[in-house]
Amino acid sequence: MLEVARITGGRTLRGEVTAAGSKNACLPILAACLLTRETVTLRNVPDLSDVRYMAEILRHQGADVVVAEPGTWRIKAETVGHRTPYDLVRKMRASICLLGALVGRLRRCEIALPGGCVIGPRPIDLHLKGLARLGCDIRHDAGYLRVDAANARGAYVFLGGRMGSTVLGTANLVMAAVLTPGTTRIDSAACEPEVTDLCRMLAKMGARISGIGSPCLIVEGVESLRGCEHAVIGDRIEAGTYLVAGAITGGDVLVRGVEEQHLGAFLDKLEAAGVRVESSPAGLRARGGPSRPIEVTTQPFPGFPTDLQAQVLAMQLVVDGLTTVTERVYPARFMHVPELQRMGAEIDLEGATAIVKGGRPLSGAPVMASDLRASAALILAGLAARGETWVQRLYHLDRGYVAFERGLASLGADIVRLPNSALPTGLGEE
Ligand code: EPZ
DSSP: OOOEEEOOOOOOEEEEEEHHHHHHHHHHHHHHHGGGGEEEEEOOOOOOOOHHHHHHHHHHHOOOEEEEETEEEEEEOOOOOOOHHHHHTTOOOOGGHHHHHHHHHEEEEEEEEOOTTTOOOOOHHHHHHHHHTTTEEEEEEEEEEEOTTOOOOOOOEEETTTTTTHHHHHHHHHHHHSSSSEEEEEEEEOOOOHHHHHHHOOOHHTOOEEEESEEEEEEEEEEEEEEEHHHHHHHOHHHHHHHHHHHHOOOOOEEESOOOSSHHHHHHHHHHTTTTEEEEETTEEEOOOOOSSSSEEEOOOSSSSSGGGHHHHGGGGGSSEEEEEEEEEEOOOHHHHHHHHHTTEEEEEEEEEEEEETHHHHHHHHOOOOHHHHHHHHHHHHHHSSSSSEETTTTTHTTOSSSSSHHHHHOOOOEEEEEEEGGGGTTTTT
């Protein structure tokens, strides 16, 4: 059923929320459960459509996946199939992280090539370069990757690409290397907290990885891995989105469950914009709204995260002056801009840079979500707009946020989720 969020702007958000487990840590961590025959118990698993979908894929591969209680999953992959069909992969690009897990466990796999997506091309050349360096035989055949790792051995891999490091490329290579004989050194590895969380779980399973959290990972292959218990880190992108919800309304919001050092560059930009940021054992707090224009450039961690680009761009709509937002990770990731313009935002796009002429009044409007983070940004703008904003295609939002509208409502926002049939006549999709 298609659903829409109706937001009536003008409320000041105040209060506390707790971030759910990280989607982008959980997806590769779920794939990594295929690397052992023993049971892996995961805690703080977020109740997201992408995560539920990953469970379906694991079941297809032969794993038992049981939700022991909300947020706690038990996965046991005594046997694993080597083939992942297109109809599974095409619905979620991130399922490409099965590649490394299947190569690690089975030494071979046949996995459908992922499609593209709205935020821009999603190549996997670096994933394949890494596996080839290990000695894998890789063939493309009718939209499938066939990988044979029978003769794979540890090797040196420089994994950097023209856009810098690759998050799932690093995850895939580490998952293949942990059970590949010999030493694998990965330079220009991604340092995102989600990659670090995966490596920490692999280490609990008996993997031998040094340099965790650094751009240089060294993996000593082992014979097999054991089961373990692991709590997924909090979702820093969800947390950052809630902090922007507080700031864009000039409120006071505390977010629990996320570590400050996972959001360093983002918090630095909030402060540069004039938002009062506090970090304490209770969590991360944003007080007051932005008062200054800023310059933001997205980069791989520890730089400013591309997944918070749309949200901080929306925040700067309420600030007089010119804010520039430059995308160095996904240069085309501006699908939210034309929708924000429908709300009165003045934004010029110059290649990979958006020039935000903040301070213009925002008026509520019917808008269309296009991708996960853009849908959050439209809702954030609706919080600050005069009148009603209707955000359609909420399924994009549900991929990465657990009941986001309920979290915002608990902070005082006037937001409700409705079936599309509630849309005023003429606003709904045909
Ligand atoms: C992960 O995607 C995240 N997804 C994305 O979050 C996030 O935006 C991205 O990392 C960057 O931080 C998950 O973790 C499930 P990349 P990933 O490989 O790993 C280029 C969200 O909103 N590249 O780090 O696919 C690529 O084109 C999602 O939660 C190559 O050139 O991203 C991009 O420009 C959206 N060749 C850059 O690197 C490759 O082989 C970073 O991509 C791989 C990537």
